[in-house]
Amino acid sequence: MDSRFPTYYLNDRRVLRLPPEHFRLFVLANAWAVSNMTDGAVTREDLYLIPFADESGPEVLVQQGLWAPAPDGWVISDFLKIQTSAAKLEAALENRREADRARQRRKREGDKPLDNQPSRDSHVTVEGKEEAEAEAEAEERLSTKAVPQERKASKEIRPAPVRSSRPLRSFPDCSTPGCDGKLNQQALDAGRDCCADCVWNERVAS
Incomplete structure (x- = not known):
């Protein structure tokens, strides 16, 4: 529900002469009354439930003819000529609620299956269903058996790692007394009879 601010208010001297704070009260009071x-x-x-309202506002609005005194307060002049009455608002709200209830009923009725409506599988006989179930079970058994066989075959096809049959070469022992090291190919090529550790120790000692 919305309040209206007619364009002829922009030419209404009663409205144009209002101070800013009283003009604000006039506009907000209309919206508050509609709500x-x-x-x-x-x-x-x-x-004081209207935002920014004060005690001087109603007196000014009454003087301008925009409000009229009432036994327990005031009444906005020409309100029912411009704004929607409470009776019409209540009727509109009730119509909206009834439309929502009708839409919910249609939705619930649409979700319910009809007794005379055939199902998707109504054309399939009992024998046909049994045959289809048996075929599905057979396919499942075949698929479960095929997987291990394929894995076994893949294991059999996998070649074994090739290892060299060439024997490892044995190098002679170091000739230095008390050393249990071995000579390497570099020492043999150089004509030495001691290992690399003994050569290093001799160089450090010298």
Whole structure:
């Protein structure tokens, strides 16, 4: 629900002469009355429920003819000529609620299966269903058996690693007394009879 601010207010001297704070009260009071469905009535107790309202505002609006005094407060002049009445708002809300209820009913009825509506598998006989189930079970058994056989075959086809049959060469022992090292190919090529550790020790000692 929305309040209306007609364009002729821009040419209405009563509205144009209002100070800014009272103009604000006039606009917000219309919106508040529509929202609370008071048909333009503003009681003294409800005055301060309107944002930025003060005690001087109603007197100024009454002087300009935009509000009229009432026994328990004030009434916005020409409210029912411009804004929607509470009765019409309530009727519109009730129509909306009834439309929502009808839409929910249609949705629930659409979700329910009809008794005379054939199912997708109504044309399939009992014998046909049994045959289809038996074929599905047979295919499942074949698929479970085929997997281990394929894995076994893959293991059999895998070639064994090739190892060299060439014997490892044995190098002679170091001739230095107390050393249990071995000569390497480099020592043999150089004509030495001691290992690399003994050569290093001799160089350090010298």
